[in-house]
Amino acid sequence: xxISLEKARIEDFHAVNFIVKEGHKEHANTHPxxxxxxxxxxxxxxxxxxxxxxDCEIFVARxxxxxxxxxxxxxxxxxxxxxxxxxxxxxxxNDFGVKETYQRNGIGDLLFQACMNWSREKGAxxxxxxxxxxxxxxxxxxxxxxxxxxxxxxxxxx
Numbered sequence: 001x002x003i004s005l006e007k008a009r010i011e012d013f014h015a016v017n018f019i020v021k022e023g024h025k026e027h028a029n030t031h032p033x034x035x036x037x038x039x040x041x042x043x044x045x046x047x048x049x050x051x052x053x054x055d056c057e058i059f060v061a062r063x064x065x066x067x068x069x070x071x072x073x074x075x076x077x078x079x080x081x082x083x084x085x086x087x088x089x090x091x092x093x094n095d096f097g098v099k100e101t102y103q104r105n106g107i108g109d110l111l112f113q114a115c116m117n118w119s120r121e122k123g124a125x126x127x128x129x130x131x132x133x134x135x136x137x138x139x140x141x142x143x144x145x146x147x148x149x150x151x152x153x154x155x156x157x158x
Contacts, residue, residue: 005111016042055076068099070098072093
C-alpha cells in the first residue's frame with residue numbers, strides 16, 4: 001500500500017467529507033440528542049475557509065497518489081490573555097479521520113506525525129484535541145501517540 005501525505009486542495013472536499021461523515025454517523029448513533037444525521041457534515045464553505053487560513057492546514061493521506069483515505073484538520077491557537085493563564089501558542093486538531101476500510105494500516109500514524117511536525121514548524125508548544133468519551137478506539141490511538149487527558153467535560157440531562 002503506497003500512502004502519500006499532502007496538503008488538501010479544494011477538489012478533496014467530497015472525499016474528506018465522506019470520511020468526516022463516517023465518524024459523524026458514530027457520534028449521531030451514540031448521542032442522538034446532540035448530533036443529527038446529515039449528508040454534508042463539513043460545509044464546502046468551511047473547508048474552503050480552512051484552506052485559505054494561514055493558521056490552518058488540512059492534510060490528506062492518498063492511496064497510490066489518488067484516493068483520499070485519511071485527513072487531519074489543524075489550527076494554530078493562542079491561550080486567552082488572562083492574568084491567571086500562562087500565554088501560550090498551541091496547535092489544535094479540529095478533526096481527524098481515516099476511512100473505515102483503511103484503518104489499522106498505519107495511515108493514522110502517518111497523519112498524526114505530519115500534524116506534530118506542522119505544529120512544531122508553526123512554533124506550537126503543544127498539540128491539543130477533543131475526543132468524545134465513547135470513542136474508545138480514538139482515545140486508544142491518541143494515548144498510543146503519547147497524548148494525555150488534561151480536562152474533562154461533563155453533562156447532566158435535566
